[in-house]
Amino acid sequence: MTTEGVNAAGAGFYERTREYRWVIAEWMMSTDHKRIGVMYLMALLSFFSVGVVLGFIIRLSLLSPGWLADQQTYNEFFTIHGVIQIFLFIIPGIPVAFGNIFLPILIGAKDVAFPKINRLSWWLYVTGAIIVLLSVFIQGRPPDTGWTFYAPYSIQTPANVSIAVMGVFVLGFSSILTGLNFVTTIHRMRAPGMGWFRMPAFPWTLYATGWVQMLATPVLAITLLFIFLGRFFGVGFFDPTKGGDPILYEHLFWMYSHPAVYIMVLPAMGIISEIVPVFSRRSLFGYVAVCMSALGIAIVGYAVWGHHMFTSGMSDTARVIFSFVTFLVAVPSGVKIFNWVSTLYKGSIQVDAPLLFALSFIFLFSIGGLTGLIIGALATNLHFHGTYFIVGHFHYVMFGGAGFSIIAALHYWFPKITGRMYDERFAKIGWLNLFVGFNILYFSMFVLGFQGMPRRYFDYPPQYHTGHVISTMGSWFLVIGLIIIFANLIRSIFKGEKAPMNPWGGKTLEWTIPSPLPRENFEEIPVITRGPYSYEEDAR
Amino acid sequence: MKKMQGEGLSTETGHIDYAGKKMGMWFFLFTEVLFFGGMFLLYSIFRYKYAQDFHAGAAEENIVLGTINTVILLTSSLTIALSIAAIKKGKKISSSCLQLATILMGVAFLVIKYFEWDAKISLGIYPNSPVLLALEKGQILFFGLYYVMTGLHGLHVLVGVVVISFMLHFTKRETINRENYARLENTGLYWHFVDIVWIYLYPLFYLIT
Numbered sequence: 001m002t003t004e005g006v007n008a009a010g011a012g013f014y015e016r017t018r019e020y021r022w023v024i025a026e027w028m029m030s031t032d033h034k035r036i037g038v039m040y041l042m043a044l045l046s047f048f049s050v051g052v053v054l055g056f057i058i059r060l061s062l063l064s065p066g067w068l069a070d071q072q073t074y075n076e077f078f079t080i081h082g083v084i085q086i087f088l089f090i091i092p093g094i095p096v097a098f099g100n101i102f103l104p105i106l107i108g109a110k111d112v113a114f115p116k117i118n119r120l121s122w123w124l125y126v127t128g129a130i131i132v133l134l135s136v137f138i139q140g141r142p143p144d145t146g147w148t149f150y151a152p153y154s155i156q157t158p159a160n161v162s163i164a165v166m167g168v169f170v171l172g173f174s175s176i177l178t179g180l181n182f183v184t185t186i187h188r189m190r191a192p193g194m195g196w197f198r199m200p201a202f203p204w205t206l207y208a209t210g211w212v213q214m215l216a217t218p219v220l221a222i223t224l225l226f227i228f229l230g231r232f233f234g235v236g237f238f239d240p241t242k243g244g245d246p247i248l249y250e251h252l253f254w255m256y257s258h259p260a261v262y263i264m265v266l267p268a269m270g271i272i273s274e275i276v277p278v279f280s281r282r283s284l285f286g287y288v289a290v291c292m293s294a295l296g297i298a299i300v301g302y303a304v305w306g307h308h309m310f311t312s313g314m315s316d317t318a319r320v321i322f323s324f325v326t327f328l329v330a331v332p333s334g335v336k337i338f339n340w341v342s343t344l345y346k347g348s349i350q351v352d353a354p355l356l357f358a359l360s361f362i363f364l365f366s367i368g369g370l371t372g373l374i375i376g377a378l379a380t381n382l383h384f385h386g387t388y389f390i391v392g393h394f395h396y397v398m399f400g401g402a403g404f405s406i407i408a409a410l411h412y413w414f415p416k417i418t419g420r421m422y423d424e425r426f427a428k429i430g431w432l433n434l435f436v437g438f439n440i441l442y443f444s445m446f447v448l449g450f451q452g453m454p455r456r457y458f459d460y461p462p463q464y465h466t467g468h469v470i471s472t473m474g475s476w477f478l479v480i481g482l483i484i485i486f487a488n489l490i491r492s493i494f495k496g497e498k499a500p501m502n503p504w505g506g507k508t509l510e511w512t513i514p515s516p517l518p519r520e521n522f523e524e525i526p527v528i529t530r531g532p533y534s535y536e537e538d539a540r
Numbered sequence: 541m542k543k544m545q546g547e548g549l550s551t552e553t554g555h556i557d558y559a560g561k562k563m564g565m566w567f568f569l570f571t572e573v574l575f576f577g578g579m580f581l582l583y584s585i586f587r588y589k590y591a592q593d594f595h596a597g598a599a600e601e602n603i604v605l606g607t608i609n610t611v612i613l614l615t616s617s618l619t620i621a622l623s624i625a626a627i628k629k630g631k632k633i634s635s636s637c638l639q640l641a642t643i644l645m646g647v648a649f650l651v652i653k654y655f656e657w658d659a660k661i662s663l664g665i666y667p668n669s670p671v672l673l674a675l676e677k678g679q680i681l682f683f684g685l686y687y688v689m690t691g692l693h694g695l696h697v698l699v700g701v702v703v704i705s706f707m708l709h710f711t712k713r714e715t716i717n718r719e720n721y722a723r724l725e726n727t728g729l730y731w732h733f734v735d736i737v738w739i740y741l742y743p744l745f746y747l748i749t
Binding site: 113114117176180181183184187188189214215216217218219221222223225226229233234235236237242243244245248252 | 557559560563564567568570571572574575576577578579581582585586590667668673676677678680681684685687688692
């Protein structure tokens, strides 16, 4: 083991402590935020790969409907694809993995505020994930409602919706506890001198995300509980024959699930705000604006859920207001995009893999955001609602946005977590495949949607065939790209060069401690005397 | 390389300040407010839509038992608050007695609730029952909300009773003491929250006739 930069404790955080006989018990019982974060990361990436495989099968099946899966199976595939990617991967996503590993370090703390609650949320996550998976493998039909569990179908279908819904309910608890923990941590555990505006941008976005997790997730919990009660006890809040109203389900569901989009994307923006300054050797341009816009997005994001329901039946007044507020969300998002680009301006840019992924994020997220405005406008929404245009839009935002930033973060923090360097050349080859494949796959969905191809359909008329074939071919490049990227990372864990303490020249606190991360975050709690990105000051 | 053994994890002993613990609890209560908020939202929408049926439904409720339960729960909030005041003065015995009183009142609340539900169920009024489905739509919803909201509230009371029992145990073992009472105080906050929810449920289900 390298002796360079090893601290007094003498151990990376993943070395055995011998508290328990079995490694797995030692990790599962650990309250160390780094270990919990790494376990989350492993779980998330496993679920991500399962989700990708399911998505890949959906695409393959659409080459020639029926050759791979029948209608029912197809419905189950896109449901499980959605449930896994949304609830098991991207919503917990960045906060639980990178947030857990790096939040305490970035603010100079020993751990999160409630380490045991942190462990509890990890256990809840595992439990929830197992329950969700049970719904697939247990006797009976896997859920076939789509990830949104829309009533009344979700109450009537014979599929295992109850189990899946319970799993998501438990995952919600995990999410709430993580958010609560992080917000308290940021309030109470900052190192001496680390004022609010000396915090790096990533903790700022985690702070905003934490609030959204706390204030939105309970609404989902109660909504899912209503589905459960409807199925088991016949409580008919969403059943018109019993006086209920299925549109109420949509309202309650999106009241959570739209803010949930910001749970996915805000921390992604935080990661990009960390990577761009480091690789252009400049302070984050408009740092305060970037941090404040995170809060802005979180707040305004609560008041836009109605734009998912423009065609569901709502008064024109409500629709106009929701549409207008939707445009408002674009403002803080735009602030961020412009600030990242301004950070690059006149920087001394070093194009390594993390920056490539970050730049792709900016590009893809811009497309996702701008198409979001197209469907946020009432008139065009009526045309695009429920088409592939929507599918293209949210994959640009979630995969192109949150997904790419996770891969960016994986490369950026890889040396810090594993103590090894990944292979830059393979990372770039992987990136090229992924980026090209991604755009072929999802951009053709915009075209298909524009032509009127409805989403979630098993079959389609011949005029859409070309579009589907192009899209499917894109998925091949995308998968090859992902395989190269992850093969490279996995290989580098074992065979990579030893990583120095600060391979990228970062200025934030994680780069002041050894790679891999030591068991004790800091030998001495640091005292902070300046802002997080002090490139200009240091150059002077 | 041999590492330090066992006790090394700083995170196990990480000191969390009193204010942090309180803050975490308040955040948790925010999430609880939103959880119940979803139900109150449904209540207000359905009540707006079926005002007459809600009126008729509430007439079926047993206002005497509801009022007794309100008194019990409000008193239990007082006793838990007094138990915190007692522990702050180091009065272990009186704090324990007051916690025990809170537990007993919580249990009494649940027992009365049981008889209330039982009376309704024996009349055939429960979700999806033929008797209920024969009623007006608004009444179906009213009783649906009644069972769901008082049920989830009852579940919270039950959780509270269990948690206070643990606090009683901790007080006995003196891990909750004059200097270190944040856990008891947080439990008190939770109990007050449960009480407040009931303060809204009581008029919405019993007094709107």
